[in-house]
Amino acid sequence: MKLATWNVNSLKVRLPQVLDWLAAHRTDVLALQETKLIDQRFPVAEFAAAGYHAVFAGQPTYNGVALLSRADTVGPAQGVVVGNPLFPDEQQRLISADIAGLRWVCAYFPNGQSVDSDKYQYKLRWIDALLEWLKPAAAPDAGTGATDRTPTVLLGDFNIAPEAIDVHDPAAWDGQVLCSEPERARFRALIESGFRDAYRLFEQAPKSYSWWDYRQLGFRRNAGLRIDHILVDQTLTQRVRSCSIDRGPRKLAQPSDHAPVWAEID
């Protein structure tokens, strides 16, 4: 099974690129962030024509998330949950569902703007609530004998570069939003709760990033950050066969500033 996450920075603008990418890669599950579409304008018919079911949660102007699932392989999503039951939030940043026997959590973490802003405090609270909600989902078997838990994939735009190797200029970014210690501590807390960073299960080229600033020729200079992630719980770790970042779409005209991250799971 092939799965991927992609912050498209407006699905209206990027729909042709997403359809092209799906046609080329035949991904089974694709998680999208920053669709920036109200639900009435989600391109259900276009994805259906391409062979994909879609579930989504949008709002005007900002945010918006979706899970696409390939009709002829994994079928439609079941048990859709929008948002975090522990964190009432008008911002549409989370959608989760069962597909192909796995639990999928598509997440668009808050950006945080700057470490001294209210948005940063919201970001930390938002992640704390996500940790609280997902803790049972990722925990290793605590000896209770319970083995009926659905394996979970947490994927999306985390807006956190977990380590210095995920940053093109660690000194410049030190302590800044996306790289600050409180954010990184929360990413580590996700790992400690039982998730694994699929990308780091494999040897990767140095200077591998998933986002590049539109300004200053960021992509051309590879001045990027790795902030888009696929996390799998421990029961899934052995089933992950590969994980890569596809820089191709970032080279297109009118690209998203994020590249898709994809993985293969047995």
Added chain:
DNA sequence: ATGGCCCGTAGAACGGGA
């Protein structure tokens, strides 16, 4: 040079992104 670009909502600039 502390801004540069891109998107949505506008119907001109501005908030937000990261």
